[in-house]
Amino acid sequence: MKKVDIVIVGGSAAGIPAAITARRHYQDKTICLIRKEERVLIPCGIPYIFGTVGSPDKNLIPDGVLEKNDIELLVAEVLSLDKENKILKTSGEDVQYDRLVLACGSEPVAPPIPGLDMDGVFPVVKDVNYLSSIQESLKDAKDVVIIGGGFIGIEFADEIKKSGVQNVTIVEIAPHCLSLAYDDEFCIEMENHLISRGINIMSGAKVVSIAGEGTVDTVVLEGGKSIPADVVILGIGAKANSDLARQAELELSADGAVAVDRNMKTSDDSIFACGDCATKVSFFNGRPSALKLASIATFEARIAGANLFGIKRESVGTVGVWSTAVGDLAMGTAGLTEAMARQAGYDIVASTVDSSNRHPGGMPGARGTKTKLLFERSSGVIIGGQVMGDVAVGEVINTLSACIQKKMTAEDLVMFQTGTHPALTASPIVYPMVNAAELAIAQMK
């Protein structure tokens, strides 16, 4: 039996940074990362396999970073966890650990719809061979239906459309796509953009069954309408992969994730968990959070990896910062949306500004952008932001994330010293975040 100081189970967006962080903080410890996959997919890159990058082989996390950090890699399935004796039984060697990090990720949720087991119906499983088989099925497909209009759904739709499929339809149960992350006015912009790219959107529509004879041929909606489908992709969401923790009788949260405290420690003092498999709470009110994002996984991994032999870091809960892009339209969101904030009981001030991302407007790449900020009225603290525009939106949202995490007020934002440049940003006179904050202050009086 192999003896290792630190064992990480899982080799993706949580496992890798957990291992690297452990190495940085515990230079004299031995570290072993166990994963079942020969090759690990970049999770956020999966939709792009089907159009832009063209193959799962071009969307892999390289193993070099493990070698570089002196982290042993064991490709094997973990069969059981004996937490009393600190032993993992695996399909290869058994391993004894001193500290263990569970970074087991998540699995796609299967909605309660008859017909899911038919050929041609694919949940998004993060496996190279599986994704290659989806790609194979898409080759001859004429009608593709994506169930779920979240960011995975819209990205899959656009990439599959790009690959040459004639009819691509998103079916979303909510009134709008992306409505868990954006307020309606942003969702509608993205829907219109998708429609302009030839994608069909059926929102406010519930799938009641998937029909066919062994192989799918139709998706049936509530009300009787049916859509032809050679291939169906399920982009409904994901649930924590906590089988190992359950078997070992670690405490789980109500949603079945591995329960962790703010230090990412489980109910066993030698075992930590991070990423999609671990339970999460909201930065805003401490309630359970359903967010599962690679960027949250890396954040939690940096906590878990540092805390293994002495607590150094603490999670403030998930802010929820993410972005998406379809063609030349990018959108980012951080914190609460207006709808979420009102539902959570906040008295809010919202302000929105439309502006250009260049100055003067004749500079190359100039386009309209929309920035919406949300503040708690009595304190003036920023609790959310949404932005829409060009590729730089992916970083604008991180500026807003910094403001939210540091609980900056509208006054702080107005006093924000920005860098601006004609070829890169909005004019300093109308820098959207600053301008929106000033407009919010006027409403607070």
Next chain:
Amino acid sequence: MKKVDIVIVGGSAAGIPAAITARRHYQDKTICLIRKEERVLIPCGIPYIFGTVGSPDKNLIPDGVLEKNDIELLVAEVLSLDKENKILKTSGEDVQYDRLVLACGSEPVAPPIPGLDMDGVFPVVKDVNYLSSIQESLKDAKDVVIIGGGFIGIEFADEIKKSGVQNVTIVEIAPHCLSLAYDDEFCIEMENHLISRGINIMSGAKVVSIAGEGTVDTVVLEGGKSIPADVVILGIGAKANSDLARQAELELSADGAVAVDRNMKTSDDSIFACGDCATKVSFFNGRPSALKLASIATFEARIAGANLFGIKRESVGTVGVWSTAVGDLAMGTAGLTEAMARQAGYDIVASTVDSSNRHPGGMPGARGTKTKLLFERSSGVIIGGQVMGDVAVGEVINTLSACIQKKMTAEDLVMFQTGTHPALTASPIVYPMVNAAELAIAQMK
């Protein structure tokens, strides 16, 4: 004589936001903005007149924002200021004010070089007709020399080269271009980029005279070397335009700028000043700062405009956040450089990471980026950052600016919750700012 509650002198990056901010905070006051220019140039856009946008007419600040905010515009030269009677004499109507904001801007510095008065030698004066005359002179120019390799100098050089001039040479007295804003490794990248675009760079070179017979034909360097020149552009820097304040016997600072306190109030309680004409101090040590940026002007204007009838806002000093772009290479800087920090007496930890701006690397627009962060060793507080990469750098630097302004520590940065996306940003596993912070922490131990 016209009587107005609030008078702003100057209509550019300080004057406009001062007026707008005053309107937002004092809705029942009358506001008049006096400026001498019929049309106002976007200051940062001036280099782009010569290549990308093609004409001064395409680089103007629209007046619509004044009308929209019920701000009267008076196009006239202010001839004198009588602060006892609160009267401005102008080339048009005289105006009596209750509160006055001086937003008079700056003028190009003329270096002590013989020959500056020759035809073909142009300081960068912010005037539509004047810039049109530079453009006219460039039409037949074969050899253009830019004196000064700051951001104005390199942007002018690249735009003039783009416009078709055969030989464009930057002469910079320091060992590298941009060295007031970037550490050497960044400066060298930009210099190599400029060279690859056909621009000649002579750094560590001092101009001793400009020669010719009435019209410039040669720029002579220390050591005797001379460079042919049909046109010479001076991009040396700017000095505060404080003539009106001097005449009115307002207090000036040692460098001749209008002295202001942290509320942007001058030595007269009814007069405020902001932007290039006002004295500035560093965010880091409170010493005088020579920075003159449109984004600082707007920041100060939002303070001055809000404080006119009751102090509400205070300047923390200038952080110094700016970016530049040449072709597809963008660079941003915030706070102190390593060289500046060491000179100021900081014990610093510097860390640099090179990474991609996309994940996987096959995503469109993927390119290498460089991120350098500087932390004060004992506190771990971030005091500077430099980034190099694609267009999104213009916003990345604003995330760093938020971190610097809120005195975040390396630990805060490691705990930063980012938004990431394959088509927009680096991978969350190697998000450069977070990664650089973790590497810095390892050095602090």
